[in-house]
Amino acid sequence: MKIILSTLNSRYTHSAIGLRYLYANMQELREHTEILEFSINDALQSVAEKLLDNNPDIIGLGVYIWNASQIHELIHILKKVAPYTTIILGGPEVTYLPFRVNFDLADYIIQGEGDLAFYQLCKDIKNGTAHERIIRMSIPNLKAINLPYEHYSDHDIQNRYIYVEVSRGCPFECEFCLSSMDEKVRAFDLEKVLEEFEKLWQRGARNFKFVDRTFNLNMKTANSILDFFLAKEPPYFAHFEVIPDHFPESLRQKIKRFPHGALQLEIGIQTLNLEVADNISRQLKLDKIKSNIAFLENETTAHIHLDLIVGLPGESLESFGHNLDELMRLSSCEIQIGILKKLSGTHINRHDIKHGMVYSDIPPYDILKNSQLSFKDIQIMKRFARFWDLYYNSGNFKKSLPLLWQDASVYENFYAFSLWIYAKTDSTYKISLPRQGELLFSYLTQVKELCEEDVAKRMLQDMMKLKGRAIPTYLKAYAKNFQIEAKLGTSGFNKRQQ
Incomplete structure (x- = not known):
């Protein structure tokens, strides 16, 4: 019997601890079990191909909120190509009802902590004794579970x-x-x-x-x-x-x-x-x-x-x-x-x-x-959150962004700024860092009507803190006033601060 444990991680740099718990507790079936991890950015037909390369009898898939839709599509592909491969689902997204993604094509679903249950189900399938499709697990004794950490590979340790x-x-x-x-x-x-x-x-x-x-x-x-x-x-x-x-x-x-x-x-x-x-x-x-x-x-x-x-x-x-x-x-x-x-x-x-x-x-x-x-309010706040990540959480505009609100409400002023950005770009993605800076500069000087030289000084401190970075076009006219050395990508005032 060949068993594959897999999931679609949200990013390549993430790793699935749940798969390693299952693997660590496979007992005599471990030698027939393999972990294959992918990300939600991988082409699903390619994922299916790699899963099926070793002709597995069982594929166990971890289902989470970030991959539920892709897992649904992946199961569809697997069942079309290899209908007799048994598919077992587990994870938070299938632990509680109702299922809002259709997983009807899966053969078995383990609800709850499956550290020990997955092995038992595979053993029952091997022996021809498995019957219930949805298996609701009681909470296991953690001290009875084999720990998973030795099953992180050297590649995991170096890259994830x-x-x-x-x-x-x-x-x-x-x-x-x-x-x-x-x-x-x-x-x-x-x-x-x-x-x-x-x-x-x-x-x-x-x-x-x-x-x-x-x-x-x-x-x-x-x-x-x-x-x-x-x-x-x-x-x-x-x-x-x-x-x-x-x-x-x-x-x-x-x-x-x-x-x-x-x-x-x-x-x-x-x-x-x-x-x-x-x-x-x-x-x-x-x-x-x-x-x-x-x-x-x-x-x-x-x-x-x-x-x-x-x-x-x-x-x-x-x-x-x-x-x-x-x-x-x-x-x-x-x-x-x-x-x-x-x-x-x-x-x-x-x-x-x-x-x-x-x-x-x-x-x-x-x-x-x-x-x-309202629906409109929620949409606006989704964009607010995205722009907040780009401008505040990124740390790219520590000097200049506070000019938006100064001593007034952060929320009210950033809310107005986020409305303005969206009106200008009609997008929340693929806005480059130079473009982000240009938008902020324009808003501060044109909408907030702040002194261009004061804004430029702070913007240059933000944009030029990495050596070698080219001076943005919209700031070049001000760079000379603050002794920016274009070849070094470093400002005179930054050097004084260092």
Whole structure:
């Protein structure tokens, strides 16, 4: 029996930890099992060809929100070409009903954590005893699961992020999140996990992305993991998703010791409106959240990534704007703006009637409108989020972008700017960096009517911070005034700052 484990990752640099858990627990079938990974950018017929090259009896596919539509099409191709190949699906996108992508052509679907269930199903298929098409799994004992980390290849270690975890589950009940469906937080054997991390390190792994939903929930575990990295020589990179209101002193002291570029913390704020948070069963301790953000901003070199969501039930654009303005007052860190999604299995659907929530049934299931935000509003905010990434989160315009709002509302001024950009470009993609800069310069000088020389000075600082970069055409007239040396691509004022 030949078994292929596969999925379509969202990017080439990502790796699928779930496939490696399945592989690690295949017991006597492991020698007949192979992992083949692809990305959503790969041609699906080519993917199907490679999957079928070894004449597999079983193909197991991981289904996620980012690849559900492509997996549907891939199954269609596989069943047309090799109808007797057994296809087994697993992953978050098939764990809860309703399925909003048609997976009728799949032979079996494992709902829940399939670390042990996939092996048992393959064994049953081999023995001719498998019968139920949809298999609902109970939560497995994590200490009974073989860890996956030795099954990251040397190629993975050199070219991809290594995904790791020390726990599963979440104690909170945020209604938009699938993690709220877990019964409790469960932990792996910490000593064994650390042993596996050490092996990865010795093999050259330096990019660790933790998929734990609440990394700083358990202080003993969090401190042990941070100690593991602090004992190592940089450079390395560790990414954690953390609870915003739980940074006791022991954790703070360790975070302060990480060198620049070594630590990234993702903090799900989502909303600062207490009434909206209560609507979605989300706990908010605002004083602690603000204190912790201030600590991370002022006393650490960690890269901070804050999340806000557009479209939550009961939240107006005005309320969202207050959230963004408040976060900008607290921090200069990255702020990721997401659009609310309705994931099967979550309890966010209880607001559908009261708040007029209307969602797309096509992945990623974004909200289309609600009683406070029209379809047009949502479309505008999707573009707002995209332009926010290009101009703010990119860090390309640190000096010049604040001229947009100065001492006024960040949200209101960037909102107006995003409307103007879209009117000029009719696009949110394929806008080159020089074009982005030119648009910002034009808006600041023509619409905001700011002094051209003042704007140009800041723009040159932004655009010329990389040596060797050519001076943009629209700034050349001002470059001489600030002693820009075109051959070096470096400004006189930058040299004075260095």
